[in-house]
Amino acid sequence: MNISTKHRVINESYSLNEKKILGFISESEPVATLNSIQVFWKKAIDYNIFDDQGNKWIDFTSGIFVANAGHSNPQIKMAIKQQIDSDLLFAYNYPTEIKAKFYQKIFELSPEHFNKIALLNSGSEAVDLAYKLIKLWATKNKKKYIITFRGSYHGRGLSNDLLSGNKEKALWSNTSDDNVTFIDFPYDSGNVFDRSKLPNHSEIAAFMLETFQGWGAWFYPQQYIDDLCCFAKEIGALICFDEMQSGFYRIGHIYGYMTYNSNLKPDIICLGKGITSSLPLSAVLSTSEIMDIDVLADLHGTHSGNCLCCAAALANLEFLSEANTQKHLVKVIAVFQNKLRELLKKAGAVKQVNSRGLIAGLIFENAHIATNLAKKCVAQGILPVCTNKNSIKLAPPLTISEDALEEGMNVLIEIASTIR
Numbered sequence: 001m002n003i004s005t006k007h008r009v010i011n012e013s014y015s016l017n018e019k020k021i022l023g024f025i026s027e028s029e030p031v032a033t034l035n036s037i038q039v040f041w042k043k044a045i046d047y048n049i050f051d052d053q054g055n056k057w058i059d060f061t062s063g064i065f066v067a068n069a070g071h072s073n074p075q076i077k078m079a080i081k082q083q084i085d086s087d088l089l090f091a092y093n094y095p096t097e098i099k100a101k102f103y104q105k106i107f108e109l110s111p112e113h114f115n116k117i118a119l120l121n122s123g124s125e126a127v128d129l130a131y132k133l134i135k136l137w138a139t140k141n142k143k144k145y146i147i148t149f150r151g152s153y154h155g156r157g158l159s160n161d162l163l164s165g166n167k168e169k170a171l172w173s174n175t176s177d178d179n180v181t182f183i184d185f186p187y188d189s190g191n192v193f194d195r196s197k198l199p200n201h202s203e204i205a206a207f208m209l210e211t212f213q214g215w216g217a218w219f220y221p222q223q224y225i226d227d228l229c230c231f232a233k234e235i236g237a238l239i240c241f242d243e244m245q246s247g248f249y250r251i252g253h254i255y256g257y258m259t260y261n262s263n264l265k266p267d268i269i270c271l272g273k274g275i276t277s278s279l280p281l282s283a284v285l286s287t288s289e290i291m292d293i294d295v296l297a298d299l300h301g302t303h304s305g306n307c308l309c310c311a312a313a314l315a316n317l318e319f320l321s322e323a324n325t326q327k328h329l330v331k332v333i334a335v336f337q338n339k340l341r342e343l344l345k346k347a348g349a350v351k352q353v354n355s356r357g358l359i360a361g362l363i364f365e366n367a368h369i370a371t372n373l374a375k376k377c378v379a380q381g382i383l384p385v386c387t388n389k390n391s392i393k394l395a396p397p398l399t400i401s402e403d404a405l406e407e408g409m410n411v412l413i414e415i416a417s418t419i420r
């Protein structure tokens with residue numbers, strides 16, 4: 001195949017099975033870290049990924065929900081360069097000007113009730129910190145249960161595995177937390193929140209929710225989330241949203257939970273990925289009542305709040321909240337949603353489309369069809385998120401141009417209409 005358009009290039013010689021590019025990397029890394037779809041990244045600019053053979057893809061992953069402001073965003077690059085030139089790359093946990101400026105910006109953009117922030121390096125660490133805070137708060141308030149959802153994902157450390165998927169997820173560790181209770185995720189729009197399925201109500205400490213269930217971009221039915229949040233407030237339980245994939249305008253608002261109900265006041269939110277559109281940084285936003293529950297709790301690490309990451313985060317927030325970016329976002333969301341409706345009409349293999357803003361989960365009969373579709377997309381210059389489940393996900397950078405988005409979606413619709 002030879003594809004050459006304004007937005008995509010795939011050379012005749014390109015093969016998805018090309019082992020040469022992986023070479024030393026695939027031999028050196030654990031098998032469990034390898035992607036099922038291998039695309040060599042030489043550079044990434046805005047919504048394009050380039051390899052070293054002259055091939056160019058439209059990125060429908062944002063590098064797994066990170067590059068909301070586009071890859072190598074010029075404002076973010078400039079901010080990182082300026083920070084480097086100021087001769088402060090690292091300052092452990094000491095106060096720095098760049099951290100103060102970033103805090104000012106994130107509090108300015110966030111709902112008022114959040115008045116405390118803790119910085120970390122990865123999403124898994126942010127969820128781990130939330131877990132610790134909930135546990136400390138629960139002990140103080142004579143509560144114990146954390147309610148979470150079957151099928152959820154909250155990262156890869158031990159506490160993350162205790163909260164993710166189901167009870168079996170943490171079996172590898174011979175450790176369990178009997179106070180984590182899994183309930184069924186409401187995949188069906190008719191599913192209702194059933195308080196009778198929950199353990200002793202007065203002992204429920206918190207609900208831990210992904211804003212949408214990651215693997216298929218499953219959103220909670222509106223009534224379900226309203227009832228859950230109302231119930232949590234009624235019994236005095238905390239609400240914690242894991243905003244890793246949904247944060248930083250991915251679904252239209254700065255935090256995705258706001259798209260359910262603008263009056264919702266979660267007690268804790270876990271942030272990462274799109275917080276910098278680039279360098280590793282994560283954060284937990286909460287209130288002093290919760291964050292300062294134990295002043296001796298160890299809530300920071302060697303690299304948390306790194307100066308370069310704070311510079312990237314500040315520039316990222318400035319860029320994403322600009323009026324022009326927001327105007328563009330409204331336009332591309334409309335294009336995306338239109339194209340998704342067309343896809344659902346034309347592509348029989350797609351059983352369901354879950355979507356809001358610039359995220360979509362396409363649901364198929366089985367994982368084989370979904371992975372096959374993802375591979376065909378890559379061969380035609382489109383990179384989707386391959387989940388290795390019966391879904392693929394689409395999440396282009398929020399900066400994607402309308403015509404690149406249309407071109408990418410047209411290719412996807414054509415492939416999805418023929419796939420079995």
Ligand SMILES: Cc1ncc(COP(=O)(O)O)c(C=O)c1O
Pocket residue numbers: 122123124125127153154155156210214242243244245272273
């Ligand atoms: C909902 C959710 N929580 C937590 C994580 C873990 O984040 P990280 O990979 O940065 O540790 C992820 C990562 O994909 C995620 O999607």
